[in-house]
Amino acid sequence: xxxxxxxxxxxxxxxxxxxxxxxxxxxxxxxxxxxxxxxxxxxxxxxxxxxxxxxxxxxxxxxxxxxxxxxxxxxxxxxxxxxxxxxxxxxxxxxxxxxxxxxxxxxxxxxxxxxxxxxxxxxxxxxxxxxxxxxxxxxxxxxxxxxxxxxxxxxxxxxxxxxxxxxxxxxxxxxxxxxxxxxxxxxxxxxxxxxxxxxxxxxxxxxxxxxxxxxxxxxxxxxxxxxxxxxxxxxxxxxxxxxxxxxxxxxxxxxxxxxxxxxxxxxxxxxxxxxxxxxxxxxxxxxxxxxxxxxxxxxx
Amino acid sequence: xxxxxxxxxxxxxxxxxxxxxxxxxxxxxxxxxxxxxxxxxxxxxxxxxxxxxxxxxxxxxxxxxxxxxxxxxxxxxxxxxxxxxxxxxxxxxxxxxxxxxxxxxxxxxxxxxxxxxxxxxxxxxxxxxxxxxxxxxxxxxxxxxxxxxxxxxxxxxxxxxxxxxxxxxxxxxxxxxxxxxxxxxxxxxxxxxxxxxxxxxxxxxxxxxxxxxxxxxxxxxxxxxxxxxxxxxxxxxxxxxxxxxxxxxxxxxxxxxxxxxxxxxxxxxxxxxxxxxxxxxxxxxxxxxxxxxxxxxxxxxxxxxxxxxxxxxxxxx
Numbered sequence: 001x002x003x004x005x006x007x008x009x010x011x012x013x014x015x016x017x018x019x020x021x022x023x024x025x026x027x028x029x030x031x032x033x034x035x036x037x038x039x040x041x042x043x044x045x046x047x048x049x050x051x052x053x054x055x056x057x058x059x060x061x062x063x064x065x066x067x068x069x070x071x072x073x074x075x076x077x078x079x080x081x082x083x084x085x086x087x088x089x090x091x092x093x094x095x096x097x098x099x100x101x102x103x104x105x106x107x108x109x110x111x112x113x114x115x116x117x118x119x120x121x122x123x124x125x126x127x128x129x130x131x132x133x134x135x136x137x138x139x140x141x142x143x144x145x146x147x148x149x150x151x152x153x154x155x156x157x158x159x160x161x162x163x164x165x166x167x168x169x170x171x172x173x174x175x176x177x178x179x180x181x182x183x184x185x186x187x188x189x190x191x192x193x194x195x196x197x198x199x200x201x202x203x204x205x206x207x208x209x210x211x212x213x214x215x216x217x218x219x220x221x222x223x224x225x226x227x228x229x230x231x232x233x234x235x236x237x238x239x240x241x242x243x244x245x246x247x248x249x250x251x252x253x254x255x256x257x258x259x260x261x262x263x264x265x266x267x268x269x270x271x272x273x274x275x276x277x278x279x280x281x282x283x284x285x286x287x288x289x290x291x292x293x294x295x296x297x298x299x300x
Numbered sequence: 301x302x303x304x305x306x307x308x309x310x311x312x313x314x315x316x317x318x319x320x321x322x323x324x325x326x327x328x329x330x331x332x333x334x335x336x337x338x339x340x341x342x343x344x345x346x347x348x349x350x351x352x353x354x355x356x357x358x359x360x361x362x363x364x365x366x367x368x369x370x371x372x373x374x375x376x377x378x379x380x381x382x383x384x385x386x387x388x389x390x391x392x393x394x395x396x397x398x399x400x401x402x403x404x405x406x407x408x409x410x411x412x413x414x415x416x417x418x419x420x421x422x423x424x425x426x427x428x429x430x431x432x433x434x435x436x437x438x439x440x441x442x443x444x445x446x447x448x449x450x451x452x453x454x455x456x457x458x459x460x461x462x463x464x465x466x467x468x469x470x471x472x473x474x475x476x477x478x479x480x481x482x483x484x485x486x487x488x489x490x491x492x493x494x495x496x497x498x499x500x501x502x503x504x505x506x507x508x509x510x511x512x513x514x515x516x517x518x519x520x521x522x523x524x525x526x527x528x529x530x531x532x533x534x535x536x537x538x539x540x541x542x543x544x545x546x547x548x549x550x551x552x553x554x555x556x557x558x559x560x561x562x563x564x565x566x567x568x569x570x571x572x573x574x575x576x577x578x579x580x581x582x583x584x585x586x587x588x589x590x591x592x593x594x595x596x597x598x599x600x601x602x603x604x605x606x607x608x609x610x611x612x613x614x615x616x617x
Contacts, residue, residue, distance in 0.1 A: 265456055
């Protein structure tokens with residue numbers, strides 16, 4: 001106790017320096033990793049667009065206007081309209097909401113559950129580790145899209161269910177990576193010390209081990225973000241993900257977009273650009289973050 | 301080494317059985333079954349007795365563990381039964397479609413390797429020059445282009461610019477190679493681009509790592525020509541992780557072509573899987589999943605064997 005008090009006595013300055021250090025880190029990241037910063041900027045813009053979709057979208061994304069079916073991009077509809085006369089730009093803007101919701105939802109839940117399982121597996125070792133690993137092996141043998149398809153068929157295709165269907169295949173992938181980092185941490189003297197001090201398993205895992213796998217956790221998280229957005233658009237494209245009339249990018253690429261490809265190519269072009277831009281931005285940001293956090297770790 | 305390989309070999313089976321159990325249970329949780337769906341076509345005219353009779357015929361009235369035992373006993377004899385939807389043997393349903401998906405996967409792999417290895421090598425040798433940046437942006441862009449989107453772009457270009465469309469009917473390679481390639485090269489390219497992106501990045505980072513090794517410096521110090529250093533010392537060692545990535549992607553590709561097949565209207569394994577799920581065709585789903593997962597598990601095993609063979613340090617783990 002006596003040792004920690006002097007530090008705790010200056011909370012005001014501590015807070016300010018923490019904020020300043022945070023800003024310095026952001027500035028440093030932007031200067032040294034320009035591509036990553038560009039990615040982060042695009043992600044930020046997407047977040048703003050998603051949150052303020054209601055203010056930014058020029059039309060109601062669900063409003064059907066049969067007088068303006070398949071309108072070319074122009075002054076009234078910047079990116080044209082679809083086969084129901086719905087404004088493509090507005091649907092793109094609202095679609096970013098769907099993409100981000102599913103992306104962040106699946107990535108955060110998947111990476112977090114994976115981290116807990118991975119660290120737990122490494123910490124307990126022995127039988128627990130063996131059985132958990134075999135279970136993970138089984139789930140890893142299914143291609144992501146196949147497992148997600150089956151899960152959507154079971155759960156139904158509301159947005160929370162789509163998130164869950166994409167999350168479950170991600171868990172073993174995160175667990176695998178985080179377990180291998182946690183294995184080295186288990187051997188650290190401070191974990192021995194915590195055990196010697198008589199702390200419970202939960203406390204050692206949560207307070208001593210989890211904070212030390214933050215780097216691989218964040219790396220998996222950013223990698224999952226783009227994968228989840230891709231998976232959502234793939235599922236929706238197949239007609240098995242988010243359902244009409246909800247605005248989702250993958251959904252916009254399906255059906256009429258292909259039937260009228262020759263007459264109204266904008267219907268297929270813009271949602272595809274949106275998906276690519278989003279994934280590109282998340283990848284750029286994730287790559288730089290990985291380089292910054294752990295230059296030795298390779299991602300697939 | 302043999303002990304390690306034997307252990308690794310035997311480990312495949314519990315995983316396969318696990319996959320079988322999970323699949324078996326998962327698909328039975330999906331609401332509705334094949335009998336209901338097939339007889340629903342009669343506008344509810346089918347009597348409950350007829351539905352029950354059909355269920356008995358498929359053995360769906362048995363307890364789940366008994367159904368599983370019957371099925372797995374068949375699988376052990378490589379007999380996957382008949383499709384519950386069409387009634388024809390599973391193998392007849394899968395055969396041609398598997399040939400198609402396998403061919404696209406192999407072609408995509410060829411596209412990926414021919415792009416990835418030279419590009420990755422070039423980027424690593426010219427690290428932080430415009431060549432490196434160009435390769436990296438090209439490959440990150442590849443990761444960002446879903447294959448279905450690339451496929452739509454291709455079809456749009458064919459339609460609008462060339463007023464042409466690839467043949468829509470599948471011709472097996474051994475019947476008419478030219479016709480076959482005209483149809484399948486496009487999906488292979490659409491998938492291969494993303495695939496090459498993954499492999500390029502791995503080649504680049506593996507080469508960068510290897511080029512910093514002592515043995516490369518030694519080779520350079522003893523005055524070996526650059527080409528020999530690269531081929532014999534660097535590339536050989538850098539290829540291991542690259543091969544892993546390529547093999548794993550390949551293993552996933554056979555089942556992962558679902559979306560690409562949809563765009564190009566190809567009647568492959570992926571499309572068959574989507575239909576099988578829609579029809580609740582249990583036997584077909586089970587067979588397809590076992591096929592896809594089996595390939596994945598086997599490729600993984602093969603990679604481990606290769607590692608043990610190429611890298612003596614791994615054998616005694």
